[in-house]
Amino acid sequence: MIARMWEVRASRSGFDELLSWVCDTAVPGLEVLPQHVSSDVYSSTDHRIVVITKWRNTPESLPAPPDKLVARAPHVWDFTPVDR
Secondary structure, three states: OEEEEEEEEEOOOOHHHHHHHHHHHHHHHHHOOOOEEEEEEEEOOOOEEEEEEEEOOOOOOOOOOOHHHEEEEEEEEEEOOOOO
């Protein structure tokens, strides 16, 4: 299992539109893929949006968000579970 964390900071005027794009377009496009396990979307008061997806094997990337809605490009990290 691989967890992919995708994080983006929205422009001040683009937060609501970016969140809608993430929830209505970007994440549903991943959820139909056979290797997809689950997705969670989080937001913060400082205009950040985080998506955590879980994959059976090689994770897929979210599409690039509309440039006018972001304050900076998204960051992406992959994680694997730790046995403890």
